[in-house]
Amino acid sequence: MHSLAARLGICVVDDRPDPGRPPWARAAASVSFGEHIALSSRLGDAGLRADVLAMALIVAAVMGDTDVGHPCAIAAPGGLVLISATRVLPPGDGPGRLATLLARACGRNTPSAAFEYTVAAVG
Numbered sequence: 001m002h003s004l005a006a007r008l009g010i011c012v013v014d015d016r017p018d019p020g021r022p023p024w025a026r027a028a029a030s031v032s033f034g035e036h037i038a039l040s041s042r043l044g045d046a047g048l049r050a051d052v053l054a055m056a057l058i059v060a061a062v063m064g065d066t067d068v069g070h071p072c073a074i075a076a077p078g079g080l081v082l083i084s085a086t087r088v089l090p091p092g093d094g095p096g097r098l099a100t101l102l103a104r105a106c107g108r109n110t111p112s113a114a115f116e117y118t119v120a121a122v123g
Contacts, residue, residue: 001053001106005037010060012037012053028052028085028115034060043085051113054103055083058095059117072098080120088114 005012015030015038029052030038037056043049059074059081067075072094074081089112091100096114103113 001050001057001102004106005053005057008057008060010035010037010057012039012056014039014041027082029056029083030120031056031059031063031081031083033079034063040085047108047110048085050106050108051087051099051103051110052083052085052115054106054108054113055096055099055115055117058099058102059083062095062098074117074119076119078119078121082118082120084116084118086116087112088116090114 002012028040028043037053037060039049039053039056043052062072063074063076063081065077065079074095088096091097091112091114096112099113100110103110
């Protein structure tokens with residue numbers, strides 16, 4: 001999935017944990033402006049990291065600054081979406097379902113690559 005991100009022009013980096021940072025900086029992943037993904041280095045398990053990355057890639061693909069009325073779209077006016085490490089079972093409709101399909105297409109045998117997420121207020 002890292003090579004997929006590179007082909008799409010999305011930069012993926014590991015974020016170092018720092019207890020002094022604000023809560024949003026301690027998310028499993030953060031996606032900014034659909035171009036940058038920061039994966040938490042606390043995600044030690046390779047399978048969990050892959051599933052969170054799948055979710056982050058889908059979030060990057062479907063986020064925008066306005067609500068377009070599509071069930072998979074994420075309106076993030078500030079350009080920042082935070083993904084938690086809380087898995088959603090079953091994945092349901094929307095970005096989580098797409099993330100699960102992406103993870104499976106990349107060889108993951110996972111029941112769900114859907115995670116809770118929130119649009120961060122920036123500013």
